[in-house]
Amino acid sequence: MSLREAINAKCREFTYDPLDVGGASHQIAACISGDCPLHPVRPITCTQLPLRLLEAWHVSPDQIDARARALVREAPPTSGNDQNGPLQSTETISGGGA
Numbered sequence: 831m832s833l834r835e836a837i838n839a840k841c842r843e844f845t846y847d848p849l850d851v852g853g854a855s856h857q858i859a860a861c862i863s864g865d866c867p868l869h870p871v872r873p874i875t876c877t878q879l880p881l882r883l884l885e886a887w888h889v890s891p892d893q894i895d896a897r898a899r900a901l902v903r904e905a906p907p908t909s910g911n912d913q914n915g916p917l918q919s920t921e922t923i924s925g926g927g928a
Contacts, residue, residue, distance in 0.1 A: 834873075841872045852883045859898045860889055869895075878903045 831839075845861050846854040855876040860883065863869055879901040884891060891902050 837868055837871055838873045840868060851886045852880075856880075856883055859901060860884060860887060860894055861898075862889060862893050864895075874898060874901070876901060880904075 841858050841861070842854055844863075844866075845858045847857065850857065852860075853876075855873075856879060858872055859874045859876050859879050861869065861872060866872075874897055879894075879898060881891070881902055881904050884894075884902065891899050894902075
């Protein structure tokens, strides 16, 4: 096992909770255990860190380091049934309206 693989494995073991929201890469990126010696070299492999995940974890963007903070994005609006895309009224969907 390489040093990088060992660090990745330790961060995953310590941080990842499969019963919580977000995947392992999101949870590791949002890690706020600044006193951990691996924190500065933890793997940050996600390309975006949705703000809704931070809110679910009760973590402020100010609490995470600059590497992770650069990935924080607002989540795209959903149609209300967790489907991404433009919000549509029932009139638009059923063909009613103007």
